[in-house]
Amino acid sequence: MRFQLLVFLLMTASFCAISGQAMSYEDCCLSYNVVKHPKKLSRKIIHHRVQGTGGGCNLPAIVLTLKKSRIVCVDPEEKWLQMFLKKSRKWQKETRTRSKKLSDSVGEWEQLNDLVSVTGLQLNMVMGG
Numbered sequence: 001m002r003f004q005l006l007v008f009l010l011m012t013a014s015f016c017a018i019s020g021q022a023m024s025y026e027d028c029c030l031s032y033n034v035v036k037h038p039k040k041l042s043r044k045i046i047h048h049r050v051q052g053t054g055g056g057c058n059l060p061a062i063v064l065t066l067k068k069s070r071i072v073c074v075d076p077e078e079k080w081l082q083m084f085l086k087k088s089r090k091w092q093k094e095t096r097t098r099s100k101k102l103s104d105s106v107g108e109w110e111q112l113n114d115l116v117s118v119t120g121l122q123l124n125m126v127m128g129g
Helices: 002-025 037-042 079-119
Strands: 045-051 061-066 071-074
Touching: 037 045, 037 061, 037 079, 045 079
Parallel strands: none
Antiparallel strands: 045 061, 061 071
């Protein structure tokens, strides 16, 4: 009985390993999609990732996830895509900068609040009061 259980567990483990490898190839782009209206498409992009040529994927590509979970594979050399990625990076950098500034100002208010509570001072935040 123990031998049968051991064989069953080994078969299950090997099946999981094999199916895990097969699943990784499902994410590969095998060809590029032809984009006729890049401006329209760029408005629908919600996420992008770079597909390298390692790990079983032989085609370098940018994999775009669009609204409604549609996937589009694009040649990384496309000029419109390079412009989109450049704007995307710039926007992300600006967003991080704004977020950091907001975080810093919230931190200053928290420090002021801590100072007030430690010293026992009371600040009147109402205008004219």
